[in-house]
Structure formats: structure tokens, C-alpha cells
Amino acid sequence: MARTGRPKAVLELTADEREQLQRWARRATSAQALAMRSRIVLACAQGRSNTAVADDLGVSPQTVGKWRARFVQARLDGLADDPRPGRPSSITAEQVEDVVVATLESTPANATHWSRAKMAERTGLSRSSIGRIWKTFELKPHRAETFKLSNDPLFVEKVFDVVGLYLNPPEGAVVLSVDEKSQVQALARSQPTFPMMPGMPERATHDYVRHGTTSLFAAFNTADGTVISSLHRRHRTIEFKKFLTKIDATVPAHLQVHLIADNYGTHKTPAIKTWLARHPRFTLHHTPTYSSWLNQVERWFAYLTEDLLQRGDHRSVHALEADIRTWVKAWNDNPRPFIWTKTAEDILERLGRLLRRINGAGH
Structure with a gap:
């Protein structure tokens, strides 16, 4: 008899879960990690194998299996990154999404960009929590780089x-x-110039x-x-x-x-x-x-x-x-x-x- 491998966890979505996953997956400015995990779950919910989903999305079958299992176990909250050792996180996936979307798609009143203090005031989360969320999704609102597009006809x-x-x-x-x-x-x-010393960098006049x-x-x-x-x-x-x-x-x-x-x-x-x-x-x-x-x-x-x-x-x-x-x-x-x-x-x-x-x- 041909081996079929370990049976996959059954993955079925509620209407609300499907709507939420589709929003995460199709928003152009969403963090790419969360968007990819959402696409994996949506594809798995169609009854496709891990290998087929992996080939279609350009990831490994192990990655597909991981997020399939995580979703079956913890639903939408399972798509967040693994918690670090210590006190369990009290921040929900919805709060994380709110911080990410607000950072990418809005600006605070009377300011050109978000700071940790302003985002903490808006969301009610601590400044350190805002910093961790931004670090996880590689968001740096305090930084800006310049560019100029070429107008060369050739x-x-x-x-x-x-x-x-x-x-x-x-x-x-x-x-x-x-x-x-x-x-x-x-x-x-x-x-x-004052030379570098232990505990003190080199110092030069401006x-x-x-x-x-x-x-x-x-x-x-x-x-x-x-x-x-x-x-x-x-x-x-x-x-x-x-x-x-x-x-x-x-x-x-x-x-x-x-x-x-x-x-x-x-x-x-x-x-x-x-x-x-x-x-x-x-x-x-x-x-x-x-x-x-x-x-x-x-x-x-x-x-x-x-x-x-x-x-x-x-x-x-x-x-x-x-x-x-x-x-x-x-x-x-x-x-x-x-x-x-x-x-x-x-x-x-x-x-x-x-x-x-x-x-x-x-x-």
C-alpha cells in the first residue's frame, strides 16, 4: 500500500476569519510576514496539500505546515511570532495589526511621522511594546531616505x-x-582631537x-x-x-x-x-x-x-x-x-x- 504521510490538520475558516485573513493578505502596505502567513492559511483552507501551497507561494513545505498547525491551534492569534520566554504577551493580534497599519497608513496630528511616544498614546500600549512591534515588522518611522527617479528617455x-x-x-x-x-x-x-579611551569615544570639535x-x-x-x-x-x-x-x-x-x-x-x-x-x-x-x-x-x-x-x-x-x-x-x-x-x-x-x-x- 502506498504511504500517504501524516494526515494534515483539518483547516476550516469561519466567515469572519476569512475576511480578516483576506484583509491582511491583500493590503499592499501590510507587513510582508503577516501577509504571507495569511495567504498560506487561505490556500490551505482550499484543501490543497502543503507541497502545492509551498510551490505556489514560493516557500518551503515546512513553513506551510508550521503556519497551518499554528492556525488550527490558536486561530488568528497563532499567526503572530513565537512569544519569548517569560511573562505571556497580553497584546492581541488585532492590536499588533492596528499599530502596523497606523504606522504605515497614517501620521499623527501636527507631526510628519510617528514616534514611540505618540503611538503609545494613541494605542494605550507601552513605548517598549511599540518599539518591539516596530522591530518585529522592521518599521522605522524615524528614518527617511532621499531618492530621485530618473527622467532619462533611454x-x-x-x-x-x-x-x-x-x-x-x-x-x-x-x-x-x-x-x-x-x-x-x-x-x-x-x-x-581627544583620543579614544576606555568608556569614552574619540572626541573632535565640530x-x-x-x-x-x-x-x-x-x-x-x-x-x-x-x-x-x-x-x-x-x-x-x-x-x-x-x-x-x-x-x-x-x-x-x-x-x-x-x-x-x-x-x-x-x-x-x-x-x-x-x-x-x-x-x-x-x-x-x-x-x-x-x-x-x-x-x-x-x-x-x-x-x-x-x-x-x-x-x-x-x-x-x-x-x-x-x-x-x-x-x-x-x-x-x-x-x-x-x-x-x-x-x-x-x-x-x-x-x-x-x-x-x-x-x-x-x-
């Missing part, structure tokens, strides 16, 4: 072009992510004296992480052309050179176009407008800033440039390429979801 084509170079670089070629970190300031603190600026030109090799760099006191077409000449002298002559750059004006001047025409092994690829995140050298600039510039103390441009050269040399002694995993389709799909959320928020 956005899709450029994304496919640049991402294609990252994921499938041409044979017999080097791919270089190129940009300039302009106006890097030589800053000296107005008073000496004010400083400016001692001039320099501009760092960098070409990040996306294959091996090495960097070709140059420092110039000015940031014009002539300096960019000098940097291209240095790249030409550094990259072996038998290799084609694909440069990924943003839309800054110095990258598109007639002089640069003439130089590129005279060096046919070079191909310049532009990222879409307002899409610096697509250029890998920007991440490398972030490492430089975190390691050296953010807390540096330089009393001359010469000293600043010497430290930058030393840092770049140390990087090239142990280079680290960045592993690009997102396909162009992944990026465009995510952007599409963002646009739908923005458009939905405007109605």
Missing part, C-alpha cells in the same frame, strides 16, 4: 547596457567604472578650517577591484582627458576598454568625443540620469570617505593628496571587486513596484 536601454557589462563582460576587454570625486576638502579641526580642495579621478576595474586614479586641483574637460590618457597608458594595448560614466558635462564635451574617436578601443557607456547607484565606483568612493576623509585632519591639500595616494595604493595591494547580482529585469521590476507605491500613495 533609461531602460542604459540599465540593460550597464548591467550587461557587469554580469557578462565582453571577452578581451576591461570594464572600468569611472567618475570624479570633486572638491575633496582638506579640513583641519580647530582644536586637537568646527574646522578649510585649506583648499582637490579632485580625485578614479577608474574601478569591475573584474578585479583594482583602481586607476589621478588627483587634480581642478575639475574640467582637460583634466578628464588627461585621466583618459592615463587609463590608455595603464591598460594593456591588446584589450578593449569599456568605460561606465555618469552624465556630467565634462564627459560629453566635443574635446572628449574627439579623443574617443582617436582611440577606437575605448567605448563610453553612460548611466541613466540620477542613477549614480548604478556606477560601482561610487561604492568605492564611499569606502574612501568612511576610512579616510570623514574623520581626517589635513592642514594642506598636499597632505590630503598624499594620504589619498597612500590609501589607494593600500587598496590596490589587496583589491576587492564588488559582486553584482541584480539583473536588469530585477532592477526594472523593483522600480516598477516603487512607482506603483508612489502612485498609490498619491490617490
Whole structure:
């Protein structure tokens, strides 16, 4: 006789439970964990097997079995996360849902975002309870990040072009992510910095004296992480052309050179176009407008800033440039390429979801 496995727990829904689960599952701004658990229970209530539900929703059969059993045992309250050891929680699933929905879909009176104190006052829960709920569902109303959507009419084509170079670089070629970190300031603190001590962090004055600026030109090799760099006191077409000449002298002559750059004006001047025409092994690829995140050298600039510039103390441009050269040399002694995993389709799909959320928020 064929084995059928352990029989599944019978799962039947009341009308009220079905309505509640459907609300949790279809609300676009619901916490994703609760929405997924609701979809699992709704699918199981159709009499389907754990394996079929798992295949349909993209989760493991064990996950389906877990939430099926939890719901059968505790109904809607069973879809909450496991309680921690200690005193049993007195917060119901309805209260958790109320906090999550209010955080995502409303703002307090006379304020732009929720604080723990304001949400505690609204719900009657403690501030620590509000904090735990927000942490569980990864909600951070105190934080906001800026963005700007590209208005480039060739956005899709450029994304496919640049991402294609990252994921499938041409044979017999080097791919270089190129940009300039302009106006890097030589800053000296107005008073000496107190060094770190046990129980006390390093302390530095908030004010400083400016001692001039320099501009760092960098070409990040996306294959091996090495960097070709140059420092110039000015940031014009002539300096960019000098940097291209240095790249030409550094990259072996038998290799084609694909440069990924943003839309800054110095990258598109007639002089640069003439130089590129005279060096046919070079191909310049532009990222879409307002899409610096697509250029890998920007991440490398972030490492430089975190390691050296953010807390540096330089009393001359010469000293600043010497430290930058030393840092770049140390990087090239142990280079680290960045592993690009997102396909162009992944990026465009995510952007599409963002646009739908923005458009939905405007109605």
C-alpha cells in the first residue's frame, strides 16, 4: 500500500476569519510576514496539500505546515511570532495589526511621522511594546531616505547596457567604472582631537578650517577591484582627458576598454568625443540620469570617505593628496571587486513596484 504521510490538520475558516485573513493578505502596505502567513492559511483552507501551497507561494513545505498547525491551534492569534520566554504577551493580534497599519497608513496630528511616544498614546500600549512591534515588522518611522527617479528617455536601454557589462563582460576587454570625486576638502579641526579611551569615544570639535580642495579621478576595474586614479586641483574637460590618457597608458594595448560614466558635462564635451574617436578601443557607456547607484565606483568612493576623509585632519591639500595616494595604493595591494547580482529585469521590476507605491500613495 502506498504511504500517504501524516494526515494534515483539518483547516476550516469561519466567515469572519476569512475576511480578516483576506484583509491582511491583500493590503499592499501590510507587513510582508503577516501577509504571507495569511495567504498560506487561505490556500490551505482550499484543501490543497502543503507541497502545492509551498510551490505556489514560493516557500518551503515546512513553513506551510508550521503556519497551518499554528492556525488550527490558536486561530488568528497563532499567526503572530513565537512569544519569548517569560511573562505571556497580553497584546492581541488585532492590536499588533492596528499599530502596523497606523504606522504605515497614517501620521499623527501636527507631526510628519510617528514616534514611540505618540503611538503609545494613541494605542494605550507601552513605548517598549511599540518599539518591539516596530522591530518585529522592521518599521522605522524615524528614518527617511532621499531618492530621485530618473527622467532619462533611454533609461531602460542604459540599465540593460550597464548591467550587461557587469554580469557578462565582453571577452578581451576591461570594464572600468569611472567618475570624479570633486572638491575633496582638506579640513583641519580647530582644536586637537581627544583620543579614544576606555568608556569614552574619540572626541573632535565640530568646527574646522578649510585649506583648499582637490579632485580625485578614479577608474574601478569591475573584474578585479583594482583602481586607476589621478588627483587634480581642478575639475574640467582637460583634466578628464588627461585621466583618459592615463587609463590608455595603464591598460594593456591588446584589450578593449569599456568605460561606465555618469552624465556630467565634462564627459560629453566635443574635446572628449574627439579623443574617443582617436582611440577606437575605448567605448563610453553612460548611466541613466540620477542613477549614480548604478556606477560601482561610487561604492568605492564611499569606502574612501568612511576610512579616510570623514574623520581626517589635513592642514594642506598636499597632505590630503598624499594620504589619498597612500590609501589607494593600500587598496590596490589587496583589491576587492564588488559582486553584482541584480539583473536588469530585477532592477526594472523593483522600480516598477516603487512607482506603483508612489502612485498609490498619491490617490
